[in-house]
Amino acid sequence: MAGSYDDRDGKIWMDGKLVEWRDANVHILTHxxxxxxxxxxxxxxxxxxxxxxxxxxVRLRRSAALLDFEIPFTAEEIDAAKEEMLKANGWRDAYVRCVAWRGTGEDMGVSAKRNPVRLAIAGWEWGNYYGDAKMKGAKLDIAKWKRPSPETIxxxxxxxxxxxxxxxxKHAAEAKGYxxxxxxxYRGLVAEATGANIFFVKDGEVHTPLPDCFLDGLTRQTVIGMLKDRQIKVHERHIEPAEMEGFQQCWLTGTAAEVTPVGQIGDYNFEVGALTREISEGYEKLVRS
Structure with missing residues (x-):
């Protein structure tokens, strides 16, 4: 499948039923x-x-609750809808995107209590998120923006x-070749990439930022479990930027990123070492088991 995401063949699950891909639309005044x-x-x-x-x-419903709305489908119903969408499109290997939002209703301002909550589930066939970085190691810029305090959002x-x-x-990084x-x-500590959590290796032990102001990714949790199963010590802690100079290996984790080695962050360089490759290959086997 290729081309613009609004002009493709296929089915998208929307508000309880499958619709034609090109008909899966919302009004311009959607909240x-x-x-x-x-x-x-x-x-x-x-x-x-x-x-x-x-x-x-489950996390989708929890995220909605944190934004003060309730998705009108249970987690089990959402599970079934995802399977229905995949079957309708004939996919066995695909990326799945669920999105829930406050739609169009009687309110069109900051308050939207009278507007219905909607849910859509789409999918597409997608390869490596970082392309050949899965082998060579991704190059990361350091963003000028900072992850906000949990007191603000x-x-x-x-x-x-x-x-x-x-x-x-990400646009700024890509413009510079990253x-x-x-x-x-917000404290100046290492947080995460634009869509992935980050891990570092030093002397056979793994260090990863404490997710106290950003998403504790499901892939992150899976990889920590893999490391502990291998009796590798994992330090979930606050990491100062200057510490990156002493780390030997680095990788990113995320559903899209899977486990992607990192070769460079700004002026800091890392090897795509044995542990990075072991975890990347182990994750590949786990998700297909």
Whole structure:
């Protein structure tokens, strides 16, 4: 499948039923478009099975609750809808995107209590998020924007509005020849990339930022479990930017990114070492098992 995302053949699940791809539209006065009252999930289906699909459905509902709205479908109903969409399109390997938002109704201002909550589930076939960086190691810029304090925004929600600075930072990074950008948080500590969590290796032990102001990704949680199963010590902690000079390896984790090695962050360089490759290959086997 190729071409513009609004002009393709296929089916999208929308508000309880399958619709033709080109008919899956919303009105221009949709509240989510104007006021970011929208949450979403990105998932991958491998060999006909969505990896941690139910956990994604549960998190989607939790994100909505953090934004003060309720999705009118249970997690189990969302699971079934994802399967229905995949079957209708004949996909066994695909990326799945669920999105819920406050739609068009009687309110068109900051308040939107009378507007219906809508849910759509789409998918597409998608390769490596970072292209050949899966082998060579991604190059990251350091973003000028910072991840905000949890006192300013619901940072544990996977909410559309939180990605505004991600788009700007990724565009700026790509313009300079980088694959992505690394954020610091509001305290100046290492946080995450624009759509992925980050891990570092030093002397056989792994260090990853404490997710106290950004999303604790499901892939991040999976990889931490893999490391602990291998008896590798994992330090979830605050990391100062200057510490990156002493780290030997680095990788990113995310549903789209999967496990992607990092070769460079700004002026800091990392080897695509044995542990990075082991975890990347182990994750590939796990999601297809």
């Amino acid at each position: 989510g478009l104007h006021y970011a009252s929208s949450v979403f999930e990105g998932e991958r289906c491998y060999n006909g099975k969505i990896f941690r699909g139910h956990d994604h459905s 619901p940072t544990s929600a996977k909410a559309a509005g939180l990605y505004m600075i991600c788009t700007m930072s 694959s992505d950008a690394l954020f610091m948080d």
